[in-house]
Amino acid sequence: MTKHLMLGIAALALSAGLASAQELTFKPGSEPDRFDWASYDQFAKDNDLSGKTLTITGPWTGGDKKLFESVLAYFEAATGAKVDYSGSESFEQDIVIAAKGGTPPNIAVFPQPGLASDLAKQGYLTPMPEGTGAWIKDNYAAGQSWEDLSTYAGKDGMKQTFTFPFKADLKSLVWYVPENFKEAGYKVPETMEELKALTEQIKADGGTPWCIGLGSGAATGWPATDWVEDIMLRTQSPQTYDDWVSNALKFNDPKVVDAIKDYGWFAKTPGFAEGGEQAVATTDFRDSPKGLFDFPPKCYMHKQASFIPTFFPEGTKVGSDVNFFYFPAYEGKDLGKPVLGAGTMFGITKDSKAAEAFIKFLETPIASEIWMAQSGFLTPNKNVNLAAFANDVQRNMNKILLDATTFRFDGSDQMPGEIGTDAFWKAMVAYTTGDETAQEAADAVQKRWDSIEK
Amino acid sequence: MASIAGQKSRLTWAVHISVALMVVLWLIPTVGLLVSSFRTTDQISQSGWWESAFPVEKAFRDRIPGEGETQADGAYVLSGNLLTDGQNARDLKPGAKIVAFGTSGIKPGAYKAGETAQTEAGTMTVNADGAYEVTSSTSFEGSGPRVYFVADMPPAFTLSNYRQVLFSDGMGQAFLNTLTVTIPATIIPILVAAFAAYALAWMEFPGRGLLIAAVVGLLVVPLQLALVPLLRLHQDVGIGQSFVGIWLAHTGFGLPLAIYLLRNYMVGLPRDIIESAKVDGATDFQIFMKIVLPLSFPALASFAIFQFLWVWNDLLVAKVFLPANDQTKVMTVKIADDLLGSRGGDWGILAAAAFVSIAVPLGVFFAMQKYLVRGLLAGSVKGG
Numbered sequence: 001m002t003k004h005l006m007l008g009i010a011a012l013a014l015s016a017g018l019a020s021a022q023e024l025t026f027k028p029g030s031e032p033d034r035f036d037w038a039s040y041d042q043f044a045k046d047n048d049l050s051g052k053t054l055t056i057t058g059p060w061t062g063g064d065k066k067l068f069e070s071v072l073a074y075f076e077a078a079t080g081a082k083v084d085y086s087g088s089e090s091f092e093q094d095i096v097i098a099a100k101g102g103t104p105p106n107i108a109v110f111p112q113p114g115l116a117s118d119l120a121k122q123g124y125l126t127p128m129p130e131g132t133g134a135w136i137k138d139n140y141a142a143g144q145s146w147e148d149l150s151t152y153a154g155k156d157g158m159k160q161t162f163t164f165p166f167k168a169d170l171k172s173l174v175w176y177v178p179e180n181f182k183e184a185g186y187k188v189p190e191t192m193e194e195l196k197a198l199t200e201q202i203k204a205d206g207g208t209p210w211c212i213g214l215g216s217g218a219a220t221g222w223p224a225t226d227w228v229e230d231i232m233l234r235t236q237s238p239q240t241y242d243d244w245v246s247n248a249l250k251f252n253d254p255k256v257v258d259a260i261k262d263y264g265w266f267a268k269t270p271g272f273a274e275g276g277e278q279a280v281a282t283t284d285f286r287d288s289p290k291g292l293f294d295f296p297p298k299c300y301m302h303k304q305a306s307f308i309p310t311f312f313p314e315g316t317k318v319g320s321d322v323n324f325f326y327f328p329a330y331e332g333k334d335l336g337k338p339v340l341g342a343g344t345m346f347g348i349t350k351d352s353k354a355a356e357a358f359i360k361f362l363e364t365p366i367a368s369e370i371w372m373a374q375s376g377f378l379t380p381n382k383n384v385n386l387a388a389f390a391n392d393v394q395r396n397m398n399k400i401l402l403d404a405t406t407f408r409f410d411g412s413d414q415m416p417g418e419i420g421t422d423a424f425w426k427a428m429v430a431y432t433t434g435d436e437t438a439q440e441a442a443d444a445v446q447k448r449w450d451s452i453e454k
Numbered sequence: 455m456a457s458i459a460g461q462k463s464r465l466t467w468a469v470h471i472s473v474a475l476m477v478v479l480w481l482i483p484t485v486g487l488l489v490s491s492f493r494t495t496d497q498i499s500q501s502g503w504w505e506s507a508f509p510v511e512k513a514f515r516d517r518i519p520g521e522g523e524t525q526a527d528g529a530y531v532l533s534g535n536l537l538t539d540g541q542n543a544r545d546l547k548p549g550a551k552i553v554a555f556g557t558s559g560i561k562p563g564a565y566k567a568g569e570t571a572q573t574e575a576g577t578m579t580v581n582a583d584g585a586y587e588v589t590s591s592t593s594f595e596g597s598g599p600r601v602y603f604v605a606d607m608p609p610a611f612t613l614s615n616y617r618q619v620l621f622s623d624g625m626g627q628a629f630l631n632t633l634t635v636t637i638p639a640t641i642i643p644i645l646v647a648a649f650a651a652y653a654l655a656w657m658e659f660p661g662r663g664l665l666i667a668a669v670v671g672l673l674v675v676p677l678q679l680a681l682v683p684l685l686r687l688h689q690d691v692g693i694g695q696s697f698v699g700i701w702l703a704h705t706g707f708g709l710p711l712a713i714y715l716l717r718n719y720m721v722g723l724p725r726d727i728i729e730s731a732k733v734d735g736a737t738d739f740q741i742f743m744k745i746v747l748p749l750s751f752p753a754l755a756s757f758a759i760f761q762f763l764w765v766w767n768d769l770l771v772a773k774v775f776l777p778a779n780d781q782t783k784v785m786t787v788k789i790a791d792d793l794l795g796s797r798g799g800d801w802g803i804l805a806a807a808a809f810v811s812i813a814v815p816l817g818v819f820f821a822m823q824k825y826l827v828r829g830l831l832a833g834s835v836k837g838g
Contacts (some may be wrong), residue, residue: 055779086778087793097590097774101685102693105778179515179600183559206559286797287499295513295562295602310797315544316537 005366018430024077025070026373034373034388036365043078043364046152050080054354057095058109058344061087063310064376071370074444075361099124104250107358109177110163112413114420120162123155129356133161135363140165140380142407145283149409150345161286163345166362167371168378168396170306171226171340171410172327175289180297180318181182191331192234202300204270210273212268212280213288213300214429221425223285224410224432226340227255227263231339231383232395234329235259236407245411251419251446252439260431260438267363267432272297274355281432284312303327306378306397307344319393335407342413380407416452423448487805492611495802509606511553513562516540518588518598529576530588537584538603547610555603562602562823573599617804619793624780628788631767634697635784636777639704639765640758646705646710648754652742654713655720656728666717672710680707681774688775695755697782701774705770709762719753720746755822763815785811 023152029037038352050367054075060068065087072083086105088094092115099103100117110116110341119125137149151162174195179189184205197230202209214223232241236255243249267273274291288370291298293313302308316322334410346362348355361367369388371377378398389395401407412420427441436444501510516536523530526688554563557573565571567582576590580603588599619625652661654666675740684703685695693699723746731741747754769786776782783792789807794800 055778061791062793062800065792086780086791088773088778089794090773090790094778097681097685098778100682101774102689103685103777147618181601286801290499295515296560307797310795388789448810 004368016421017328024073025337026370028077034385035369036385037385039364040078040366043361047079047240047360049354049357052079054081054083054107054352054358055105055350056083056085056107056109057091057098057105058085058087059089059091059111060109061089066087067371067374068374069375071367072371074366077353078361079278079357081357083141083358086296093127094351095119099349101145106350106352106355107350110347110349111342111343112411112416112421113152113163113345114417116163116345117152118415118417119225119347121350122150122258125152125154126351126355127161127162127357128164128348132164132359132363132427136161136165138361139383141382141402142380142404145407145409146380149414162361163347163360165343165345166379167342167367167379168343170378170401171342172338172400173304173306173324173397174178174327175290175302175304175308175322175324176300177297178301178323180292184300187269188325189328191328193331195328199266199272199301207297208274208291208299209301210281211283211288211291212267212273213283213285213301213431214281215284215287218422219425220281221429222284222421223288223304224263224267224428225306225420225424226410227266228259229408229411229426230303230327231259231262232256232411233340233406234335235262235333235336235407238338238408241411245319247415247449248284251449252442257438257442260442262429262435268434277298277432277434280364281429307376310376321393323393324397337403338406338408339400339404340408340410342410354372363391416449418448418452419445461838475825478556487808490802491615491805491809492613493802494612494614495800497610498802506611509603509608513602513604513787514540514542514545515562515617516542516561516601516603518586518601519598520594520596520598522743524595529595531587531589532594533585533587535584536580536603540584547608549608551582551606552580552584552603553582553606555601555682556603557599560601563604591624599785615803616810617634618800619789619807619810622793624783624792625785625788628779628783630784631782632784634761635700635704636765638701642705642764643708643712643761644754644758644796646735647709647716647757648747649742650709650713651716651720651750652738652746654717656741656746657738669710669713669717673714677707677708677771681770685774694773695777697776699772702759703770703775704765708764712761713755715757715765716750716753719750720832725751742746759819759822762818766815 008099026035029041033323037424056072058068064232065085068087069085076083084190089134091109095104095110096119099108104124104322116125122432131299133147133151137147140146146165147161150161150165151159152161152162153159154424163197176188177335183350184202184207186198186202187194189198199209211221212227214221215224228243232244232255235258236244240247240255244251244253248254265272267280268277270276275283285304289302289304289308289311290313292300293316309316309322309356312318325340326337329335346359365381367385368377368379368384370382372379372388373390373432375390376426377393378394378401380401382402386398389398414420415424425447427436430436431438431441478547480829490498493503493506499764518532518536519534520532522573523532526532536552537543537550539555540546552567555571555578556562556564557578559572564767567580569579571578573588573590577590577600578586578588579584586601588601641706646730654669661767684706686703687692688699693702716763727745728741731745736744737815768784769790772784772787776784776787778791789804789811793803793807
């Protein structure tokens with residue numbers, strides 16, 4: 001019985017293997033005003049990896065997985081190598097088990113630099129090929145901050161470039177429905193002062209200004225950390241922000257507590273957030289933006305990263321049905337236009353010739369352009385052709401990224417895991433529901449931080 | 455006697471009613487899940503499953519097309535149908551009725567269907583069947599006004615969740631993989647555990663008590679602790695991530711409970727039978743095969759059900775011990791990582807996925823249940 005089953009499976013596996021060779025989404029050579037095919041041809045000429053296999057694991061599943069595989073298809077076509085990508089919803093846990101258990105993939109795609117830095121310290125990451133760090137610095141907008149993000153201490157304590165950042169997410173965005181704004185006569189605010197005035201005005205007009213949802217299963221609370229980070233960047237200097245992330249500035253410093261209170265102004269002032277503070281803490285972040293699309297609108301604004309359109313009701317068109325504006329900076333504080341973002345970092349967990357070639361492939365403009373031309377891809381890479389973007393919405397988002405006077409990576413992702421993916425989240429939930437004051441919540445996080453540093 | 459009989463019958467009723475209530479309470483989550491599996495993600499997030507059988511009111515926004523205006527009584531008129539030709543025609547199921555309409559998003563239902571609303575430059579009327587007429591003293595010049603309406607939506611159910619779960623690429627492969635993992639991972643531990651349990655129950659040897667204590671001790675070791683060391687061991691001996699690896703892993707994780715359960719059952723078999731067999735000259739192996747094993751059928755069957763369900767539903771062990779590629783994905787991994795969409799956006803299919811993956815364990819349970827009852831009866835008669 002089992003033998004027959006195994007035979008059947010072997011046959012199926014064979015046929016599945018044959019079917020997986022993917023077609024190229026854009027024909028090489030087509031639309032030369034959008035794609036840099038020269039970089040593709042050059043890469044194909046320099047790299048021949050026929051017969052080699054490259055395994056990659058990452059956090060992208062579903063639609064994102066298909067998009068990434070469409071990029072991989074070009075790497076396969078150019079080099080002759082076979083790439084096996086598998087995405088996992090619990091990537092953060094899986095990669096640690098795989099690395100420690102001795103079964104790592106060639107390349108891992110880290111959604112958080114904190115995790116990559118942990119693995120680098122334990123010696124599970126291979127440093128990037130020579131010169132990658134310098135390349136990032138020279139070719140990425142705000143290159144120094146991207147290079148810093150990719151540089152960690154290895155097992156021997158030496159600081160080296162261990163990851164390659166590819167694909168960015170933009171966090172400092174506020175989503176709104178232009179039609180609702182037009183009907184009510186509201187204008188897109190240019191400064192934080194205007195945004196606060198607008199918030200008060202909407203409430204005075206009888207509406208609810210914000211939809212905020214912190215729910216995310218075991219990760220409940222993370223959307224609030226984005227709020228606090230964005231506000232930190234708008235009230236304190238980038239240096240202070242970096243100090244906060246590294247805990248050189250204590251978490252319960254008045255500067256941080258003020259930022260938390262500022263978030264509280266939006267989320268906890270009665271009438272400002274849909275459903276009140278209890279609903280804010282429990283509403284799932286995926287369901288939260290749906291209030292924008294109700295009639296009468298349950299809320300007028302929703303602050304969330306560039307990925308959120310996935311969760312808008314089916315058929316919603318970004319650009320016309322819904323749009324975004326930059327979460328503005330205080331006019332009264334001379335801090336420029338800071339931008340908060342996130343991104344995925346590619347690290348080599350099992351070295352091979354193909355793995356190093358793949359990192360080189362990610363440096364080519366074409367690797368970014370293929371994804372840009374589809375959807376959901378932003379990049380700080382200055383060499384790519386912005387004409388490749390599928391629509392103006394994404395081009396505008398990318399411009400926010402390229403124009404940023406200050407770019408800072410999601411702070412909670414860089415803090416030690418115990419803080420950034422646990423204590424900080426829980427503190428924000430406790431503060432939002434009113435169980436703790438801003439000071440108490442910040443004290444609790446600092447206490448936890450002190451306990452792990454001993 | 456009569457009064458006692460009467461009391462008894464009243465008591466029976468009370469028992470029946472409370473049992474019925476318990477069953478209903480117990481079934482509510484399952485029924486909810488079943489109903490949800492026939493609804494789309496948007497529907498699930500809009501209203502509870504218990505409301506799904508009733509029509510719901512939903513507000514829509516539309517823009518009346520500006521082309522084709524006619525002139526009557528000195529006014530410009532636009533007319534048409536919102537339900538059949540509007541922008542929302544795709545979402546509006548047949549049978550939808552307009553109950554109210556309005557001209558602003560803040561009050562989408564300011565006017566009842568059939569009423570006439572005064573607008574800045576004219577009037578607007580929308581009927582329950584979707585027919586509308588908008589008048590204006592000036593030309594619309596190709597752009598019609600915004601209109602909001604509240605429609606009564608008839609209950610709607612869909613099979614799309616099931617279609618997505620059953621017919622998505624690689625689901626058949628994942629089903630076969632799950633069977634490939636589950637069947638050996640159920641049979642191997644039973645085989646090993648039956649021998650071990652017999653030895654621990656009926657064979658005298660030094661250190662037996664300690665061994666039993668060790669098995670009980672192993673019951674409380676969480677398997678998560680063993681994942682990484684076990685994977686390393688597999689890697690070192692050359693099994694790596696493979697089906698053999700996961701069979702061994704499940705066998706290991708299942709054995710303590712299996713041995714403990716079977717040993718306790720076997721120890722309770724009548725000593726007389728086994729001793730008389732020994733007197734007649736039977737070897738341990740013969741006693742095991744001819745007497746103990748047939749008598750232990752109920753315990754074997756119940757453990758088989760446990761182990762089968764546990765392996766069938768397992769996600770963690772499969773993720774760790776099978777290689778991460780499409781050819782070896784089991785159903786749970788397939789559902790969690792491939793079907794749920796990016797960041798879990800397609801969570802609406804979870805309910806359908808639950809019912810699809812319940813099907814086989816249910817079948818196994820009912821099939822085994824029969825043996826379980828027969829085994830119990832057989833045991834009681836022969837054992838006595």
